[in-house]
Amino acid sequence: MTDRTLDISAALREAQLQHLEASLAAKAAKKPTSKEGTSTTGSTRAQDAASSD
Secondary structure (H helix, E strand, O other), X not given: OOHXXXXXXXXXXXXXXXXXXXXXXXXXXXXXXXXXOXXXXXXXXXXXXXXXX
């Protein structure tokens, strides 16, 4: 690939990472504080155990 193509690819990759970081930050800001008995996904441990069966 040419230097220009590599520069464009790097810029696109950086933009995608920034978009992902912003999206995750927005989700974290909206998420209520976690309570005891819930996992990081928001489901209860019982729900997690039931879904793994």
